[in-house]
Amino acid sequence: MGESVSGSKFAAQGLVTGGRLKYVVGGAIILVVIAWLILSNIEGASAHYLTVEELLAQGPSEQMVRVSGLVVGETIEWDPQRLILRFEIADEGGSIPVMYEGVRPDMFRDGAQAVVEGRHSSSGVFEATALILKCPSKYVAE
Numbered sequence: 017m018g019e020s021v022s023g024s025k026f027a028a029q030g031l032v033t034g035g036r037l038k039y040v041v042g043g044a045i046i047l048v049v050i051a052w053l054i055l056s057n058i059e060g061a062s063a064h065y066l067t068v069e070e071l072l073a074q075g076p077s078e079q080m081v082r083v084s085g086l087v088v089g090e091t092i093e094w095d096p097q098r099l100i101l102r103f104e105i106a107d108e109g110g111s112i113p114v115m116y117e118g119v120r121p122d123m124f125r126d127g128a129q130a131v132v133e134g135r136h137s138s139s140g141v142f143e144a145t146a147l148i149l150k151c152p153s154k155y156v157a158e
Contacts, residue, residue: 064079064080064081064082065081065082065084066081066082066083066084067083067084067085067107067109068083068084068085068106068107068109068110068111068112069108069109069110071083071112071136071142072109072110072112074136075136076136076137076138076140077135077136078135079135080133080134080135081133081135081136082131082132082133083105083131083132083133083142084105084107084129084130084131084150085105085106085107085111085129085130086105086106086107086127086128086129086130087103087104087105087124087125087126087127087128087129087130088103088104088106088126089125089126089127090126091103091104091113092124092125092126094120096120098117099118099119100115100116100117101115101116101118101120101147102114102115102116103116105130105132105142112141112142113140113141113142114132114141114142114144115141115142115144116134116144116147118147121147121149123149123151124147124149128149128150129149129150130147130148130150131147131148131149131150132146132148133145133146133147133148134146
């Protein structure tokens with residue numbers, strides 16, 4: 017009779033019968049995996065936003081950064097076979113050479129406002145993994 021009382025305690029709690037323990041453990045595992053995915057992607061997706069002047073002052077780094085500047089037209093070199101675009105971006109603090117591997121944007125030209133994301137290599141070239149062009153507004157007063 018003692019065994020049926022202790023067995024009924026577990027049955028009343030629902031942990032042994034009904035398989036609730038499997039759901040609790042499974043749910044906990046899913047929550048841990050989701051939390052890990054969110055935290056690891058937040059860390060990898062964050063890139064500091066710098067000007068060309070700030071990047072030059074900081075020097076080469078393996079840290080992912082975003083840099084904004086104007087495209088210097090006479091420095092544009094496009095290799096359509098290898099999809100390599102080389103150019104410089106500049107602001108009032110200086111200029112930096114950029115190498116981007118990918119499709120050349122249609123609006124890419126001299127004086128375009130560009131944002132590049134990547135790493136400033138020890139060779140002094142900014143190795144961009146992303147190239148975004150800012151569209152000029154038609155409604156800005158001149």
